[in-house]
Amino acid sequence: xxxxxxxxxxxxxxxxxxxxxxxxxxxxxxxxxxxxxxxxxxxxxxxxxxxxxxxxxxxxxxxxxxxxxxxxxxxxxxxxxxxxxxxxxxxxxxxxxxxxxxxxxxxxxxxxxxxxxxxxxxxxxxxxxxxxxxxxxxxxxxxxxxxxxxxxxxxxxxxxxxxxxxxxxxxxxxxxxxxxxxxxxxxxxxxxxxxxxxxxxxxxxxxxxxxxxxxxxxxxxxxxxxxxxxxxxxxxxxxxxxxxxxxxxxxxxxxxxxxxxxxxxxxxxxxxxxxxxxxxxxxxxxxxxxxxxxxxxxxxxxxxxxxxxxxxxxxxxxxxxxxxxxxxxxxxxxxxxxxxxxxxxxxxxxxxxxxxxxxxxxxxxxxxxxxxxxxxxxxxxxxxxxxxxxxxxxxxxxxxxxxxxxxxxxxxxxxxxxxxxxxxxxxxxxxxxxxxxxxxxxxxxxxxxxxxxxxxxxxxxxxxxxxxxxxxxxxxxxxxxxxxxxxxxxxxxxxxxxxxxxxxxxxxxxxxxxxxxxxxxxxxxxxxxxxxxxxxxxxxxxxxxxxxxxxxxxxxxxxxxxxxxxxxxxxxxxxxxxxxxxxxxxxxxxxxxxxxxxxxxxxx
Amino acid sequence: xxxxxxxxxxxxxxxxxxxxxxxxxxxxxxxxxxxxxxxxxxxxxxxxxxxxxxxxxxxxxxxxxxxxxxxxxxxxxxxxxxxxx
Amino acid sequence: xxxxxxxxxxxxxxxxxxxxxxxxxxxxxxxxxxxxxxxxxxxxxxxxxxxxxxxxxxxxxxxxxxxxxxxxxxxxxxxxxxxxx
Amino acid sequence: xxxxxxxxxxxxxxxxxxxxxxxxxxxxxxxxxxxxxxxxxxxxxxxxxxxxxxxxxxxxxxxxxxxxxxxxxxxxxxxxxxxxxxxxxxxxxxxxxxxxxxxxxxxxxxxxxxxxxxxxxxxxxxxxxxxxxxxxxxxxxxxxxxxxxxxxxxxxxxxxxxxxxxxxxxxxxxxxxxxxxxxxxxxxxxxxxxxxxxxxxxxxxxxxxxxxxxxxxxxxxxx
Ligand SMILES: Nc1ncnc2c1ncn2[C@@H]1O[C@H](COP(=O)(O)OP(=O)(O)O)[C@@H](O)[C@H]1O
Numbered sequence: 001x002x003x004x005x006x007x008x009x010x011x012x013x014x015x016x017x018x019x020x021x022x023x024x025x026x027x028x029x030x031x032x033x034x035x036x037x038x039x040x041x042x043x044x045x046x047x048x049x050x051x052x053x054x055x056x057x058x059x060x061x062x063x064x065x066x067x068x069x070x071x072x073x074x075x076x077x078x079x080x081x082x083x084x085x086x087x088x089x090x091x092x093x094x095x096x097x098x099x100x101x102x103x104x105x106x107x108x109x110x111x112x113x114x115x116x117x118x119x120x121x122x123x124x125x126x127x128x129x130x131x132x133x134x135x136x137x138x139x140x141x142x143x144x145x146x147x148x149x150x151x152x153x154x155x156x157x158x159x160x161x162x163x164x165x166x167x168x169x170x171x172x173x174x175x176x177x178x179x180x181x182x183x184x185x186x187x188x189x190x191x192x193x194x195x196x197x198x199x200x201x202x203x204x205x206x207x208x209x210x211x212x213x214x215x216x217x218x219x220x221x222x223x224x225x226x227x228x229x230x231x232x233x234x235x236x237x238x239x240x241x242x243x244x245x246x247x248x249x250x251x252x253x254x255x256x257x258x259x260x261x262x263x264x265x266x267x268x269x270x271x272x273x274x275x276x277x278x279x280x281x282x283x284x285x286x287x288x289x290x291x292x293x294x295x296x297x298x299x300x301x302x303x304x305x306x307x308x309x310x311x312x313x314x315x316x317x318x319x320x321x322x323x324x325x326x327x328x329x330x331x332x333x334x335x336x337x338x339x340x341x342x343x344x345x346x347x348x349x350x351x352x353x354x355x356x357x358x359x360x361x362x363x364x365x366x367x368x369x370x371x372x373x374x375x376x377x378x379x380x381x382x383x384x385x386x387x388x389x390x391x392x393x394x395x396x397x398x399x400x401x402x403x404x405x406x407x408x409x410x411x412x413x414x415x416x417x418x419x420x421x422x423x424x425x426x427x428x429x430x431x432x433x434x435x436x437x438x439x440x441x442x443x444x445x446x447x448x449x450x451x452x453x454x455x456x457x458x459x460x461x462x463x464x465x466x467x468x469x470x471x472x473x474x475x476x477x478x479x480x481x482x483x484x485x486x487x488x489x490x491x492x493x494x495x496x497x498x499x500x501x502x503x504x505x506x507x508x509x510x511x512x513x514x515x516x517x518x519x520x521x522x523x524x525x526x527x528x529x530x531x532x533x534x535x536x537x538x539x540x541x542x543x544x545x546x547x548x549x550x551x552x553x554x555x556x557x558x559x560x561x562x563x564x565x566x567x568x569x570x571x572x573x574x575x576x577x578x579x580x581x582x583x584x585x586x587x588x589x590x591x592x593x594x595x596x597x598x599x600x601x602x603x604x
Numbered sequence: 605x606x607x608x609x610x611x612x613x614x615x616x617x618x619x620x621x622x623x624x625x626x627x628x629x630x631x632x633x634x635x636x637x638x639x640x641x642x643x644x645x646x647x648x649x650x651x652x653x654x655x656x657x658x659x660x661x662x663x664x665x666x667x668x669x670x671x672x673x674x675x676x677x678x679x680x681x682x683x684x685x686x687x688x689x
Numbered sequence: 690x691x692x693x694x695x696x697x698x699x700x701x702x703x704x705x706x707x708x709x710x711x712x713x714x715x716x717x718x719x720x721x722x723x724x725x726x727x728x729x730x731x732x733x734x735x736x737x738x739x740x741x742x743x744x745x746x747x748x749x750x751x752x753x754x755x756x757x758x759x760x761x762x763x764x765x766x767x768x769x770x771x772x773x774x
Numbered sequence: 775x776x777x778x779x780x781x782x783x784x785x786x787x788x789x790x791x792x793x794x795x796x797x798x799x800x801x802x803x804x805x806x807x808x809x810x811x812x813x814x815x816x817x818x819x820x821x822x823x824x825x826x827x828x829x830x831x832x833x834x835x836x837x838x839x840x841x842x843x844x845x846x847x848x849x850x851x852x853x854x855x856x857x858x859x860x861x862x863x864x865x866x867x868x869x870x871x872x873x874x875x876x877x878x879x880x881x882x883x884x885x886x887x888x889x890x891x892x893x894x895x896x897x898x899x900x901x902x903x904x905x906x907x908x909x910x911x912x913x914x915x916x917x918x919x920x921x922x923x924x925x926x927x928x929x930x931x932x933x934x935x936x937x938x939x940x941x942x943x944x945x946x947x948x949x950x951x952x953x954x955x956x957x958x959x960x961x962x963x964x965x966x967x968x969x970x971x972x973x974x975x976x977x978x979x980x981x982x983x984x985x986x987x988x989x990x991x992x993x994x995x996x997x
Binding site for chain 3: 872
């Protein structure tokens with residue numbers, strides 16, 4: 001379908017230089033006055049609307065970690081050389097990679113998709129799973145398993161009946177169709193999540209050490225290729241302000257904030273990527289997730305050693321009316337960007353053709369140090385990529401221990417009544433067994449395929465999922481995710497350590513040696529000093545706990561603004577621990593197996 | 605016995621992976637003339653007796669409330685079934 | 690640009706779990722007047738220019754071959770889209 | 775002895791099927807959906823998964839893949855073919871087997887260790903079982919409800935072509951609890967549960983899947 005559409009003139013770099021006084025909608029795009037001012041300073045003129053779009057999305061909390069990154073020095077400070085020994089790729093890449101022996105490497109990461117899942121539970125959860133899988137793929141790995149730590153409001157609340165089945169169906173719908181075993185997760189109910197359910201998704205991938213790929217564009221003349229699904233107007237509700245402010249009305253105005261996932265397209269993309277890796281035709285690779293092309297181009301260029309030139313009008317579109325700003329921001333799913341040497345281009349294209357995956361050369365790596373994007377020949381972006389991708393604003397937000405904590409901590413269990421006879425005990429036990437947080441989760445887990453790929457050694461209802469990586473030797477990994485946010489609310493430092501310890505124990509009891517940690521830090525608003533304090537304490541707790549245990553944090557994700565009005569969720573630092581086993585057939589299941597065995601209680 | 609037919613389609617700007625897959629298969633069967641395929645849902649609701657305006661109003665309300673998800677779908681039509689279908 | 694609409698429904702004797710679920714949910718929302726619900730599929734095929742008889746013939750063939758499974762489904766109608774929809 | 779495993783875009787259990795073939799000492803040969811070429815294999819597995827996303831109807835689009843142009847006549851000529859889950863759906867859509875598979879009656883995807891009773895051991899894929907034997911293998915699908923009209927069901931029963939029936943509760947609303955069927959000749963078998971996920975101790979609910987693959991070896995050798 002090629003509709004002829006009049007192209008309104010675009011806001012070019014030349015035009016921007018001549019019209020410094022134009023009033024730009026930076027506030028509506030979520031930028032602060034001083035952030036807008038520093039953009040103007042960095043590029044020495046006002047940004048074009050395309051540049052403004054890029055900076056605004058890349059400098060958002062979600063992409064820039066502007067409130068959290070000052071606290072991340074705690075990771076490095078608490079990581080010893082010994083802990084780094086098995087670490088092949090650390091924090092900062094799409095996902096961390098650890099050496100599990102025999103030439104195998106494993107990558108894993110947990111991410112959140114909380115807000116979209118509240119708006120559209122099925123698609124929000126589905127695209128959350130799809131996104132983390134692409135992160136893992138972009139490291140050069142074959143994804144081998146997923147997990148889904150979930151948090152919902154009260155089970156009896158009518159809205160939970162909308163959100164819970166939708167989220168579970170979405171996780172299953174995507175994961176089952178893409179063919180990854182779901183080997184564990186959590187389902188927790190607490191009133192604090194009523195308006196802010198948490199949908200976290202974890203993916204594990206495996207590869208040979210020499211197959212690790214990184215997100216960087218280097219080698220002048222190398223081609224920059226976009227491949228996978230066509231680009232539509234998905235998830236760009238926010239940028240429509242640009243279209244309406246900068247351009248004539250008249251184009252289609254509906255820009256959905258909801259992204260729809262296509263797991264089939266992603267399954268094909270996985271197999272296609274693995275063939276590309278096997279053929280050694282990929283120099284650098286990046287998935288397209290939040291912030292789409294803005295993120296992929298600026299991060300690839302920023303991580304590389306040259307500049308990059310992109311012809312944006314070459315992007316294959318699902319909706320011909322999209323404006324360049326919108327194309328840059330689109331969060332259409334199931335897309336990847338690769339950097340390929342010109343001599344390997346034909347082979348690259350032959351492989352994508354075989355999988356029926358559309359691939360388009362958008363531009364190339366240049367010897368400059370700028371990211372330059374054109375639209376039908378006119379320059380609409382000309383910026384230093386690091387300033388977009390890595391040198392965004394950093395906030396030192398105020399921290400303050402919440403005043404309510406003293407009362408909360410003082411309110412211990414001493415004053416609670418205790419059952420005095422058998423009936424009392426029985427009724428307490430029944431209450432516990434019937435509580436949604438303790439009851440059987442098979443209504444959820446039976447909707448997930450735990451067998452596909454044929455390597456699952458443990459999954460539900462065990463405390464850790466275990467999958468084989470090497471079919472010859474049985475070498476494999478165990479993973480668990482945990483967090484009790486009620487403990488974290490009482491004391492975020494100790495609560496985060498408890499989550500870490502539980503996850504560590506779950507992996508160890510399965511029979512694996514814990515190796516690495518990923519975390520998804522779900523918190524309220526960073527603008528609340530109490531929340532920021534909880535955040536700092538949790539990070540400190542995890543980092544120091546990891547040092548004690550001797551395993552490094554390899555990556556993770558921060559999700560702020562999980563709050564309704566003034567009420568934040570309990571601090572919920574979800575911890576994932578990964579361990580290695582040289583033969584997963586020797587794993588230890590939880591649960592009694594044989595009558596007559598002796599039961600021991602270990603520990604204090 | 606009457607029937608009310610309700611048609612629901614994904615909003616045009618929303619990705620339709622199902623329609624896409626069908627659209628991709630048609631040329632392989634020799635059908636080259638279709639440039640796009642979108643797949644939606646069709647509900648047939650049975651009522652006792654003839655379809656009245658009240659039935660249609662109730663069906664329209666049910667279509668908005670239950671049969672479609674306004675975040676991603678549009679109710680395209682609500683009508684009494686064409687008797688000659 | 691024209692559109693061909695194809696409606697496909699499960700045969701009446703085939704169980705329709707989705708229709709049943711909708712039918713069960715309606716009374717809980719206060720809609721008591723619908724005695725049965727069946728859910729089917731609606732395809733919209735786009736063609737360049739006006740919809741011709743050839744388009745309709747091709748669509749009917751595609752409907753029989755690919756868009757429906759004669760073991761369980763009926764093609765209820767194939768028609769050019771009602772312009773006022 | 776070579777067993778072909780077809781990979782459609784969206785096939786998921788093709789790797790597992792190949793592993794199961796190797797587990798019984800045969801050679802697994804990859805058959806690509808886009809090539810109308812069976813590479814001289816002695817038997818074919820249509821594996822589980824979501825071919826073409828299972829969009830439209832499960833198996834409906836895969837049925838028109840070039841590899842099916844070669845497979846359909848070969849199967850009609852007696853080549854042993856098994857369709858597992860999505861593969862069963864492809865066989866029904868291709869009319870190599872009667873009936874169809876629709877959405878589970880509870881409307882959810884369901885992954886469980888499922889008990890089945892083997893009712894027919896005369897097929898190319900079940901001779902190593904015993905009639906009445908109960909096996910436990912994985913059932914995992916969203917659209918596993920087997921349906922057909924009454925005359926077809928009666929014919930299947932009358933001709934002994936119901937190969938597997940679900941034991942215990944009906945997991946998905948299949949008519950007459952039918953889990954798997956065969957054609958008149960017994961060379962084509964389709965079933966919803968997954969024997970290829972039950973061939974290795976420690977990676978699945980049992981090793982009850984192995985006899986499927988040993989059976990077909992015998993069928994080929996004796997043919
Ligand atoms: N959302 C989920 N996705 C996948 N598996 C889950 C999910 N929730 C719970 N599980 C799995 O179900 C089993 C039981 O969960 P749960 O009752 O929470 O156990 P525990 O309290 O021992 O962690 C575990 O194996 C867990 O991994």
